[in-house]
Amino acid sequence: MAYVDRTIWGIHAKDDDLFLKGNMIAIGWREMGDLRDIGTNRDDYKAKYEAVYPNAKKGSIATSAGMLYRFCNEVQVGDYVVFPSKSNREVNIGVVEGEYVFEPQNHFSSRRAVKWLKHLPRTAFSQGALYEIGSAMTFFTVKNYADEFMSALNKKIKDFSDVEEDDSIGATAEDIIESTRDFILKELSRQLKGYALEDFVADLLRAMGYRTIVSPHGGDSGIDITAYKDELPPRILVQVKSQDGDIKETTIQSLKGAMHEGDYGLFVTLSNYTKNAQKYLENTPIIRGINGTELVELILKYYKDLNEKYQNMIPLKQVYIPVKDEL
Known part of the structure; x- marks a missing residue:
């Protein structure tokens, strides 16, 4: 299955069943309304977000507005989605099948139809790959370990539970430690x-x-x-x-x-x-x-x-x- 020129997206959810049984991915911020009405300009998304959520922290405005922009404007039918579900601790890989839709009656109102292709145990992936899809962001692109997820989708699965030593562990641990150090220093400087x-x-x-x-x-x-x-x-x-x-x-x-x-x-x-x-x-x-x-x-x-x-x-x-x- 070719995935050249296709973006691989990662997403998190508080309700696993919404995604898996509903065959979709979705994000919230319902108060933003139909994202298509905002247009295709990133700055317009920031301005709308700041108007809708006037008490939002300055640093979160660009991040949240960026996720909304990408979900509406950058995701394409045929792109892939990696979703780590917490209820069964599986990694679910699917393909986007639908355009953006807005359902105001639902809390997670911005949605896209997805066909789930595989549901794999977390042991099928390296620690580095699991760390990447453990991003603190709700919606993000998967870059560093994209090939690993696509290989798993194409039945080239490697059970990392049988690997004596996962080469990505050292880098992953150091990334976590460095992120923690950066966070502390930034908070000291800010507050x-x-x-x-x-x-x-x-x-x-x-x-x-x-x-x-x-x-x-x-x-x-x-x-x-x-x-x-x-x-x-x-x-x-x-x-x-x-x-x-x-x-x-x-x-x-x-x-x-x-x-x-x-x-x-x-x-x-x-x-x-x-x-x-x-x-x-x-x-x-x-x-x-x-x-x-x-x-x-x-x-x-x-x-x-x-x-x-x-x-x-x-x-x-x-x-x-x-x-x-x-x-």
Whole structure:
């Protein structure tokens, strides 16, 4: 069965039976109305979405409007669909048989007829392929593992449960980890600017076992947080910067100037340090510099001990993921 020049779409559903028994794929956002009335301009979809959902987060407008646009305008009869059903943990592969239709009486109002061709166990696919169709998006294109899904459709099925080592596992696990790191850093940059980041760093230090005192906001001492490991010296003077640009040597020198004999310094930034600043830190061992990447690693390590306020701000769920055996 040829699939050259055919797009392979992935889709998720909360109601497996709607898709499988109804022989269709569908998406919601019923308030958007008949998508054909919006036209074929992507910007018009964004404008309509923002008007219909005025409280939508800015980042979700383009994503959601893009899915609606593709479902209505880019899907073609003859394209393939990959749908992972949760109720039976199968991967269902079908072909689009119908044009876009709008059924306002149904919650999932935008629909397309599909003929389901195969219903396969998840063990028939590599971990990488399963990760791709596990996308956080409702409707998306399948690219990286398209050949694997089409091979399965053409009866060239490989049972990955019998494979001693799945080569895609290592890459998949690293992708998940990197996505998590990116998410944390983006949320820090988005939600914690200025004094808010100082309060967060103080709570992180508390989770690490330090007693912390946040300096009055607006002070000109150059010290944002004072931390102690126990009741006795030494004290650690902390400076926190949420700026986007890399930290310069002169900025770290200002922290050094505020330190007394016996003090230690800690500089925390969401970005990084210039080469001169890195060299200065290397030559000044009483000051430790933490960049955005290192801050994320500390957050992951001490996440469970963070204040609930920050756990809600950066929601994470502990899971176990397969990793490639390097022995």
